[in-house]
Amino acid sequence: MKRVYPRALEALRSVSRHDFVSGSDLVPSITGHSIPREETVSHILSLLPEIEPDQVVMHVGGGSGYLAAVLSGLAHRVIYLEKNAVVAEAARERFFRLGMHNVDVLVASAEDAPEPDPLCDLVLCTTFITERHVLARLVRQGGHLVCLEGRAGPVPSLAMFVRREAGLERVRTLGWVDFNRNVEQILIDQGLVDDKILAEAKAEAAKQNCRLLEVLRRKLNLEEMDLYRSLASQRGMTFTDADGILPELHPALFRRFSRTFLDLSRLIPIAEEDGRITVVTDDPDARTDQLERLSPNQVVDCLLVTPTDFRRLWSALDLTAKGRNFVADHGPGPEQSDHANGSTDQLLGNDPKSKHVSPYLVSVYEAILLDAVSEKASDIHIEQYGDRIRIRLRVDGDLHDLPQYQLSPREIKGVINVIKLRAELNIAEHRLPQGGRSRLQLGDMAYDLRIQTQPSLHGEHAIIRLLPQTGRAMTIAELGMSPMIGARYQRLLDNPAGLVLVVGPTGSGKSTTLYAGLQTLADDGRRKVITVEDPIEYSIDNIQQTRVRSEIGFGFANAMRAFVREDPDVILVGEIRDQETALEAIRASQTGHVVLSTLHCNDAVDSLQRLYDLGIHPNSIAGELLAVIAQRLAKRICKHCSQPAEPDPVILSEVFPDGPPADFRCFEGAGCDKCNGRGTQGRVAIVEYMEVDSDIRNAISSQPPIGELRWRALDAGLVTMRDSALDHVIEGIIPLSELPRILPRERMAPEVRGGRRSQQ
Template sequence: MKRIDQRARQALNAISRHDFVASADLKDSISGHSIPREETLAHILGLIPEVAPGQLVMHVGGGSGYVAAVLSRLARRVICVERDPVVAEAARERFFRLGLHNIDVIIADARNPFELDEPCDMVLCTSFVDNQEALLPHLRPDGQLICLEGHAGPVPSLALYRRHGEGLVRERTLGWVDFNRNSEQILIDLGVVDDKTLAAARAEAIAGNCRVLDVLRKKLNLEEADLFRSIARQRGMKFVEVDDLMEQLDFSLYSRFSRTFLDLSRLIPVSLLNQHMVVVTDDPDARTDQLERMSPTQDIECLLVTPTDFRRLWSVLELAVKGNRFVADNTSPGEPVRQSNDLLAKSEDHISPYLVSVYEAILLDAVSEKASDIHIEQYGERVRVRLRVDGDLHDLPQYQLTPRELKGVINVIKLRAELNIAERRLPQGGRSRLRLGESSYDLRIQTQPSLHGEHAVIRMLPQTGRAMTISELGMSPAIGACYTRLLDNPAGLVLVVGPTGSGKSTTLYAGLQTLADDGRRKVITVEDPIEYSIDNIQQTRVRGEIGFSFADAMRSFVRQDPDVILVGEIRDGETALEAIRASQTGHVVLSTLHCNDAVDSLQRLYDLGVHPNSIAGELLAVIAQRLAKRICKHCKQPAEPDPAILRELFPDGPPANFQCFEGAGCQACNGRGTHGRVAIIEYMEVDADIRNAISSQPPVGELRWRALDAGLVTMRDSALDHVIEGLIPLSELPRILPRERMAPEVRGGRRRAS
């Protein structure tokens, strides 16, 4: 690096680069060209001609203003040109706040003509300008233009031009300038980490023999795709989803390289077309120079993917190689594979490493997609692998398994779950665990014989040591506050009700997480199975095979001095009676019931044999819920409401200012327009009027109207609030609300106000 003179060094030291990067308005706009590293700017100042105190200097590609600020310490006046209005205004405010009054900000595209009040002595471009002649009018006679050249290369050069009459004359190349920042510097520039956090992450990465980026992502709980998308934007790389690359994979290209080399360099070759090779990496700082030397005649493009997608892609390519070997090892030339449809027949399949790899690749895809369930099914000669994501099933078409291969995969699943692989006539259930880096999952496995062969369903439960908090559930602030208050009661019964898969356990676990974080109360749970492991909560599993049931656990719990008891589910009258007794002896009891709404839960307790007076005396509240798809925050846009849905919701006509939203579909949500789910809540708090009604045991319809009069928050009300706030699309309402609950509820011919 060329040494800079004393004036330039003083100017550089006088301006803190931190003032120009740690700003929320720049997160999507800063780059290495607009805010170069301090050493890079020092190198530029050493390359360009000396800036005299009386000169007027223009900086093109101003960004947040860091380069212009340093130049303002050297020149009489600086013109900062930036085409992004938001970034330009932020730079103007920053110059004013720092007292840099000799800088003028112009919002313009340097490729097009714009006006200046006086010509410049020097124009410095740290962004690429294709139409250099457009800058000619802004130079005084003999003025200097310094601009970047070499778009294709990773490190551009600075070239010096001089105005000669009505044209530009190129004088010489000044030198190379590396604007690249590594991923750690980018995270600091984005304000994601500070120097202290980064130093701690480096030490932890060295101790754990892992990457700093992985440590930071875990410590700061950063969303993987969002983090790598931001880094790619700053590095000038293209970020891609693996699903977009599946159809382009060239398996023969992958086989040409050593696995050790690819693993060490963190590169995977994807495709080769017309001497243009596409490779992917999960390391933003990966170097392709060795690959370029190995393929000197090919142009190499490096794309960035997340670490999870990188593992998925590696698995797919490895499976292709192993699959070819598996077919060759298990079939003779020209001989078709014989299939048996007899479920009583003994399987002759052995456990091939290829089949193990297939199962692990499916699990990896499920983790990447944040799937809740995996369905592996056979229909005749067709094998189907599907994932349930946000409540909907979608296929994984990359797994084109034969029925014979499916039998082997089912055997792998059974062995992992310690099931009997010889038993193919009866359903079996078991569990296993999956570790993926620092993440672990509890896998609940169920196999089922059918007409064509065995099916398998795998429920995936992440074990993080923490559950969602009440604020993360998506409850309204009012209901969230009520739920939190229920946990502080000295005693009583709280029920969360809904059908299977409605998020009941997640809501209860959110309450447990609040209690665990507080630490003042002892919490014991009995569950079947333990879905999420939570630190600081004593969790117990039902063991039916040895006669340890929910009711048995409840009877023993009251002697363990608990404050709060969670019963995973009230399934029978004995468990219901023990839950009531526990609440009567000074404990808060949390549990779930399978029923449709809050009022139906009362009838369900009646049916289980609980005395109405006991219910009235101990029940604190009932939370009924469904799960609705959440609109993707990256592509949310206003939507035109469906007239048919509006007629059901508002028989007398919708409000004049009614609005709704939808997701347009983007890369972040895989084109679905929705990402994740949110709970739609019906909340019934039991007050004196409802207690009297419960004791008298009126018909369910009458009981509901008493609850409505007492302030029942209906599921319709909650859903409409979420629609108006832009959390869920209007199209979700018919899916989560029965037809009779779409409109405001009617009593005696009069419609209750919506």
């Protein structure tokens, strides 16, 4: 490489690149071309003809202004040309702040740029121009144009032209220019890290034997999808996701290359067409040159995916290959004997006498778990209907299929045996339901897996619930309750004694709401909290958690009797299922403890009838019950694609029989890549809140019919689920279409309170 002449080297050293590194003004549009590395600028200066102190130089595609600032130390006048007005204004401020008064800033495209007076001795263009002749009018006779040519990639070539009467005359190719920045440089340029943070992350990555980018993502608390989409933009790569690729994978192409080579290169070939091979990678710095040498006469297109999606794609292709080998090696043919079939059963894990399980089947199970984690699923459903196998995930309350798993009935039996072995269940038992648990560790994230197997007409089904174990639950503030109800819930936890119930059907988020209260208490640290649960769904630091063990006679009631002797302030009982547990909960609250628990019933007032049915005296309920929170979960509108919506007239007529308010509004999600086109992302609790005051206590003690008890609660200020849902609709948190899912038909309209319709 040519050496930089002394004046150019001095100009380069006099300008600090750090002064031009991004701020909030440049992050959205910064690239390697707009803020080249110092080494790249040095290389460009070595290729250019020597710039004299009396010359006029123009830099087209000025970007951050770093290269123009270096040129200002060489030329009499520098013209900075940039079409992005925001970027250009930021550069103007930097030039002024650094005292570079010989730099003129022009905001225009190359085609629209005015002719300078005088014309330029040198025009340097570091952005790709389709028609370079438009730059000729900016150069004096005999002056030079230096611009990029070749493919618009990270390593284009730089060519020099001279202005003649007839136009531009090509002189020669000056050399290649690498505008590429690695991930570390990109993160520094975006202001996300500095040299100190980078050094710490490198040390941690070496110690943990993991990738630097993963350590940085954790330390900076960045969303994986957002980080990799940003890096793809910076590297000029196309970002994609596994969901769109999985149905179109080409296993034969994957098998053509060495597994070790692909793993070390962090590349997965996914398609081949018209002389082009498409690969995906989760390494923005991945190189494809070796793959190009292995595939002569073919162009390699590289797409960027997240590490999670990379593992999903690898697992899908790996499973396909293992499945083919498995069938070839062990699949029973028509001529095989019963002994051969028995051997196949052992390899599949279908022989209860054998603990050997095929690695292929283990891989299938682990791939399903990985898909569930990446989709943020709450449950996995593995089902068999005759010869048809169905694997579904529950995401935000809805089930959807995983079509990439085309398994036979024989294979699914083996997968269910893998599940049973992991959960320490009896693999020989196929007639009775079984329940167990196991754990999953993915990087630094652990999951508790609650497993249930269920016999059915065509074979066993398996249901797996995934519970992330972070050592921390949501707080009350993070639940999404209205500020008023959130404040009341917080106040309940500060009471010296009493019973607080959270009620609703299975899967309505009761435990999450209770855990939010526990997390708030754990963060406060002034009160001792003990729980008894079946099972422990979330592990929370600084909370004493105990698991029910019915096999040795340790149930909820036994735990409650023991807890009151341990001087707790707050006791959580996982669920009140029977009279004995209900009585112990009442007694604990009578002896100076706040007791939190759940009940399975439909609404706040129904919980009172449930306690009556358990044999609890009405006066005991009236004296100890502080409040009841009933809830359902509604889909949350994706915040990235939320937009105003036209309300469904059928739903509107149910909610407002007398007509909607004039200012009523609602929203919906249009569907975007953040929510996989669903328009919703996550769920939020819609609550009914009944605080027990003196009027309700009197009503509870007299044990009136449940209908009368409800209108008395309404008159006493019951916050209904309809009220909460409508507040969330108007605020744009949930769509109007969720109301029929969470409200029974008779509760869609305003309720009658004491013989008159409530206000809307």
